[in-house]
Amino acid sequence: MTIQTAFDLIFRNALLRSSAAPVDIGVKGGRIAAIEPRLTCEAVEVDVGGRLALPGFVDTHIHLDKACLLGRCGHNHGSVSEAIRAVAGMKKDFTVEDVYARGARVLERAIVHGTTRMRTHVEIDPRIGLRGFEAVKALKRDYAWAIDLELCVFPQEGLTNDPGAEELLIQALRDGGEVIGGCPYMDTDPNAHLARIFDLAQEFDVDVDLHLDFDLDPSWWHLDEVCRQTERRNYQGRVAIGHATKLSALPPEQLKAATAQLAKAGVAVTVLPATDLYLMGREATHNAPRGLTLAHKLAGDGVLCSVATNNVLNPFTPFGDASLLRMANFYANVAHASVSDFDICLDLVTELPARLMNLGDYGIKVGNPADLIVLDTQDSRFAIAELPDVMMGFKAGRQTFARQRPTLFPPRS
Numbered sequence: 051m052t053i054q055t056a057f058d059l060i061f062r063n064a065l066l067r068s069s070a071a072p073v074d075i076g077v078k079g080g081r082i083a084a085i086e087p088r089l090t091c092e093a094v095e096v097d098v099g100g101r102l103a104l105p106g107f108v109d110t111h112i113h114l115d116k117a118c119l120l121g122r123c124g125h126n127h128g129s130v131s132e133a134i135r136a137v138a139g140m141k142k143d144f145t146v147e148d149v150y151a152r153g154a155r156v157l158e159r160a161i162v163h164g165t166t167r168m169r170t171h172v173e174i175d176p177r178i179g180l181r182g183f184e185a186v187k188a189l190k191r192d193y194a195w196a197i198d199l200e201l202c203v204f205p206q207e208g209l210t211n212d213p214g215a216e217e218l219l220i221q222a223l224r225d226g227g228e229v230i231g232g233c234p235y236m237d238t239d240p241n242a243h244l245a246r247i248f249d250l251a252q253e254f255d256v257d258v259d260l261h262l263d264f265d266l267d268p269s270w271w272h273l274d275e276v277c278r279q280t281e282r283r284n285y286q287g288r289v290a291i292g293h294a295t296k297l298s299a300l301p302p303e304q305l306k307a308a309t310a311q312l313a314k315a316g317v318a319v320t321v322l323p324a325t326d327l328y329l330m331g332r333e334a335t336h337n338a339p340r341g342l343t344l345a346h347k348l349a350g351d352g353v354l355c356s357v358a359t360n361n362v363l364n365p366f367t368p369f370g371d372a373s374l375l376r377m378a379n380f381y382a383n384v385a386h387a388s389v390s391d392f393d394i395c396l397d398l399v400t401e402l403p404a405r406l407m408n409l410g411d412y413g414i415k416v417g418n419p420a421d422l423i424v425l426d427t428q429d430s431r432f433a434i435a436e437l438p439d440v441m442m443g444f445k446a447g448r449q450t451f452a453r454q455r456p457t458l459f460p461p462r463s
Contacts, residue, residue, distance in 0.1 A: 106166025
């Protein structure tokens with residue numbers, strides 16, 4: 051038994067993925083100060099009851115600025131380009147207040163579903179200007195009590211073919227943009243688009259997170275150029291690509307080569323199951339392809355991967371509740387994950403996306419912020435399979451939400 055006198059808070063009987071039996075977690079000044087069995091101290095106590103404690107889910111790819119658009123336009127969209135056009139047609143009328151309200155709705159759902167870190171991709175172009183960016187900056191400030199929000203600014207409509215977009219992008223990077231993204235398949239000169247994105251990344255010393263290769267034709271792609279730019283600029287470990295659905299269409303030998311290329315270049319891959327499945331293969335009349343890149347297989351072969359939300363209730367994905375646990379379960383179903391894969395499927399929404407975002411202070415470790423969530427399960431192996439409720443969450447040792455366990459009322463005998 052360890053005797054301590056300096057804790058503000060103790061989590062009792064918390065099951066960690068790394069511990070065989072429940073432990074106590076001592077918190078001081080918003081940070082984890084000790085992780086041991088049976089800590090002794092006069093402090094506020096939270097009894098976790100042997101349930102699973104995680105440092106929170108990490109969403110590497112979500113669009114808060116264009117969420118919750120159901121009802122504003124029709125949703126019979128059969129392709130990526132049609133969805134882009136639908137949102138582009140509405141974007142010019144977005145206000146800061148509108149983006150903020152829709153983003154807050156999704157952000158609050160994400161928080162109560164256990165997300166503690168998030169990278170949101172924010173569109174920057176002459177149609178929306180910086181209104182979406184200003185709204186998401188305000189969300190970052192106003193919800194910092196519950197979630198760390200990182201802003202990735204990117205030109206959705208292209209760059210070299212969209213006059214005024216680059217100037218706005220630079221302004222956003224000067225005013226709080228923390229990551230830069232790109233969308234080369236929307237540009238008339240994709241390689242020039244990528245070169246300029248990497249130029250700006252180096253100029254502002256920010257990471258790169260791209261929308262890439264979002265179709266099922268593997269005869270051409272931009273992956274080679276991304277890997278080339280990454281290695282030429284020594285940006286290994288600082289570049290991610292989202293979607294990369296072409297990888298799902300490769301035969302085994304070509305996939306093996308592409309996997310080795312990604313691992314060598316240090317380029318991470320984010321799979322977006324809801325959107326990728328909704329928009330890919332829609333032209334098929336039968337035996338429709340899934341369009342889902344197998345993140346857990348890539349991860350097993352040395353590619354840093356994550357599974358993320360992408361869109362919620364809009365033309366790209368007219369579904370969603372911002373639950374990463376549900377998304378990981380959804381992914382595992384479609385990806386034919388076996389029981390032996392369940393741990394890595396949980397990694398895809400926790401440890402691995404934290405590495406993708408280069409979060410050095412993530413995890414339930416001494417010295418790290420006391421950010422944690424409690425899942426209503428006593429077996430971490432089956433968190434993905436059984437979809438337990440997320441019972442409570444804490445940010446820097448302060449409780450951010452709670453969920454009551456449901457009560458059954460059987461008839462009296």
